[in-house]
Amino acid sequence: MAASYVAATLLKFIALCIFASGFLLTRRESDAIGARVATADGGAIVDKVVVLIIDGARYDWSLDDASLEGNHPAGRKQLTLPTVRRYGSTCVDADGKRRRSGEDKGRGKVFKFIADAPTTTQQRLKGLLTGGLPTFIDVSASFGGTSLREDNVVSQLHRAGKRMAISGDDTWAELFDVNATFGVEAAMYPSFDVKDTETVDAGVRYRMNEALARPQDWDVLIGHMLGADHVGHTHGATTDAMRTKLAQNDVDIENIIDAMRSDERFENSLLLVFGDHGMTDNGDHGGGTAEEVESFLLAYHPWAKHDVSCTAEDEILPQIDFAPTLATLLGVPIPHGNLGRVNQQILSLVTRKTWIESMPSIYTLFTKIQSRFGTILALTATGSTGRSALATCFTSENS
Ligand SMILES: [Zn+2]
Numbered sequence: 001m002a003a004s005y006v007a008a009t010l011l012k013f014i015a016l017c018i019f020a021s022g023f024l025l026t027r028r029e030s031d032a033i034g035a036r037v038a039t040a041d042g043g044a045i046v047d048k049v050v051v052l053i054i055d056g057a058r059y060d061w062s063l064d065d066a067s068l069e070g071n072h073p074a075g076r077k078q079l080t081l082p083t084v085r086r087y088g089s090t091c092v093d094a095d096g097k098r099r100r101s102g103e104d105k106g107r108g109k110v111f112k113f114i115a116d117a118p119t120t121t122q123q124r125l126k127g128l129l130t131g132g133l134p135t136f137i138d139v140s141a142s143f144g145g146t147s148l149r150e151d152n153v154v155s156q157l158h159r160a161g162k163r164m165a166i167s168g169d170d171t172w173a174e175l176f177d178v179n180a181t182f183g184v185e186a187a188m189y190p191s192f193d194v195k196d197t198e199t200v201d202a203g204v205r206y207r208m209n210e211a212l213a214r215p216q217d218w219d220v221l222i223g224h225m226l227g228a229d230h231v232g233h234t235h236g237a238t239t240d241a242m243r244t245k246l247a248q249n250d251v252d253i254e255n256i257i258d259a260m261r262s263d264e265r266f267e268n269s270l271l272l273v274f275g276d277h278g279m280t281d282n283g284d285h286g287g288g289t290a291e292e293v294e295s296f297l298l299a300y301h302p303w304a305k306h307d308v309s310c311t312a313e314d315e316i317l318p319q320i321d322f323a324p325t326l327a328t329l330l331g332v333p334i335p336h337g338n339l340g341r342v343n344q345q346i347l348s349l350v351t352r353k354t355w356i357e358s359m360p361s362i363y364t365l366f367t368k369i370q371s372r373f374g375t376i377l378a379l380t381a382t383g384s385t386g387r388s389a390l391a392t393c394f395t396s397e398n399s
Contacts, residue, residue, distance in 0.1 A: 033151045033159075034336040038324065044331030046350050048215060048269035051222045052208070052256060054249055055121060055169060056229035056285060057081075057275025058237070061246060062088070062110055062296035062314075079238065081246055083253045084110060084273065088298040106261060107304030107349050111317035113297035117288035119277035121171050121191075121229075122146060124319070128276065129153050129175075131323035131338030148175040151336040153323040155181070157220055160332040165217075167207035168200055168224030184218045185211065191226055194233040197245065201227035205252055212259040215266060219330070225249065232283030253298075260302040270329060270350055273298040297322075301349045317343060 039045065062084040088110035115124055116133050123134040129152035148155075157164060158181050170188040172178055178186035187207050189200040204223040211221050228245050235241040253273055260266040275295030279285045285292045297317055320340030327334045328342045329350070 029150045030337055031149075032336040034156065034333040034338065037331060037333050038328040038342050039331060042331060045329050045347060046268050046270045047219065048266065049220050049326065049329060050208075050212075050256060050260065050269065050271045051220070052204075052253065052271070052273045053168070053222070053224040054081075054228055054273065054275050055224065055226045056232050056277060056279045056283075057295050058278040058291060059112055059294040059296050062298070079243055079246060081250045081253065083250050083257070084296060084298045087257055087300050105305060106257075106300065106302050108298060108300035109345060109349060110314050111297045111299070111343075111345075112314045113274050113295045113317050113319060115277045115293045115295060115319045117286075117293060119285045119287065119292045121169065121276055122174065124276040125171060125175060126150075126152075127319055128322045130335050131320045131340040132335075133320065133339065146174045153327050153332070153335055156327055156332040156335060157330060160330075162219040162330060162332070163217065164220040164222070165207075165211050166222040166224070168204045168222075169226050172224065182222075189226075194230045197227045197230045197234065197241070200230075201225045201248070201252070205255075208256065209259070212256065212263075215263065215269075225252070229279070229285075232279045232285075234283070236283045237279050237281050257300065257302065264303075267303045268350070269302065270346075271298070271300040271302065272326075273300075299346045299349055304349065315345060 061079060061081045063080060064082060064085045087106065088108040116127060118134070126132070126134045126148055129148065130150050131153075132150070154164070154176065163184050164182045165184040165186070166172060166178060166182040167185070167187040168189060169191045171191055173186075173188045176182075178188060185207065187203060189203045190196075191200065204225050208221065208223045211218060228242070228249060231239070231242050231245045256271060256273075260269060260271060274297035277285050278292050278294050280289060280291050296314070318340060320338070321343050322340070324334045324338050324340050325343045325346050328347065334342075
C-alpha cells in the first residue's frame with residue numbers, strides 16, 4: 001500500500017517535470033547577428049515602408065459586411081474596418097466588376113495574420129521583430145529584463161543606416177533604446193491606463209500625419225495605436241464603444257493611404273497595417289484561441305499600375321514571416337534567429353521597374369513605336385487595300 005503510494009507520487013512528480021520542461025520552456029538568447037540578404041542582388045525592393053499596428057485587431061474586422069453575415073452574430077455586423085478590404089481586395093465580382101470602386105492605381109492584399117501564443121503585446125513585438133517564438137516565461141539572458149537583446153529587424157535596419165521614426169505604445173521603449181534606434185523621431189505614449197482609449201491613438205495620428213508630409217526625412221515610419229485594445233479591455237470587443245473606435249481607426253488607415261497615393265515620393269513604398277494579436281469577445285488576450293491569435297495584415301503598394309487577381313480566401317501569413325519579409329523589402333540581412341519565411345506575395349505587390357519604365361518619356365515613345373509597328377505589319381500583309389490604309393496609319397493620331 002505504502003509502496004504504491006510512493007510510486008504514484010513519484011510518477012506524478014516525473015509527469016510534472018516533463019510537462020514543465022515542455023510547456024515552460026526557458027529561452028536562450030544568441031548574440032549572433034544575421035548577415036544574409038534574401039534578394040539576388042542584395043538590394044532593397046522598396047525605399048520606404050510605413051507600418052501601422054492596430055493593437056488587438058481581430059481578423060474578422062477586416063472582413064466586409066457581406067462575408068460577416070451568416071458567419072457572426074447580428075450584433076457584430078458593423079464591427080469592421082472597411083478600408084482594409086477596399087484597398088486589400090482585388091477580387092472580381094460575378095458581374096465582372098472589381099469590388100473596389102474608382103481605383104486608378106494601387107495594389108493590395110489582405111492576409112490572415114496568425115500570432116503564436118502568448119498573445120501579449122510585448123511577446124508579440126519580440127516575435128514580430130526577431131522572427132522567433134517567445135515562450136510563456138521569457139527568461140532573458142541579460143539583466144536588462146525585458147529588453148530585446150537578440151538580433152531583430154529593427155536593429156538590422158538601424159545598423160544598415162535606415163532612418164526610422166516611431167510613435168505610439170511605449171512597450172517599444174522597454175525593448176529598445178528608442179531615442180538611439182529611432183533617430184528621426186520617437187514619440188512614445190503611456191500604455192498602462194486601459195481606460196484611456198484616446199491618448200495613444202491621437203498621438204500616433206498627429207505624428208504620422210506630420211511624418212507623411214516629409215517623407216524625405218525617413219525610410220521607415222512606424223505607428224502603434226492602442227485604442228482598440230484598450231476599448232476591448234474596458235468595454236469589450238462587441239460593444240458600441242468598439243464600433244466608434246473602429247470607425248475612427250478606419251479613417252486613420254484611409255488618411256495614410258490617401259497621403260501615400262497623392263505624393264509621388266511614395267512611388268516605391270509599401271504600407272503594412274496589422275494587429276499584433278486579436279482578442280476574445282470580452283476583450284481579453286494572452287491565450288491561444290482563434291480569436292486571440294488571428295489578426296489581419298494589409299499590404300498595400302499605393303503606386304502600383306495593375307491589379308493582381310485574388311483567391312477566394314485570404315492566405316495565411318504566420319507572424320514569424322514578418323521580420324524576414326520586412327528585412328528583404330528594405331534590403332537588410334534577415335535576423336539571425338529567424339524561423340519564418342520571406343513572403344513572396346508581399347514582394348510581388350512591389351515589382352522593381354525595368355530601366356526603360358523608370359524613364360517615363362522614353363517609355364511612352366517606345367510603346368507608341370511598338371504599337372504603330374504592329375499595325376504596319378498587319379496592313380502590309382493584307383495587300384493593296386492594306387497599303388492604302390497604311391497611309392492613314394501615319395496620319396492618324398489615335399492609334
Ligand atoms: Zn497588443
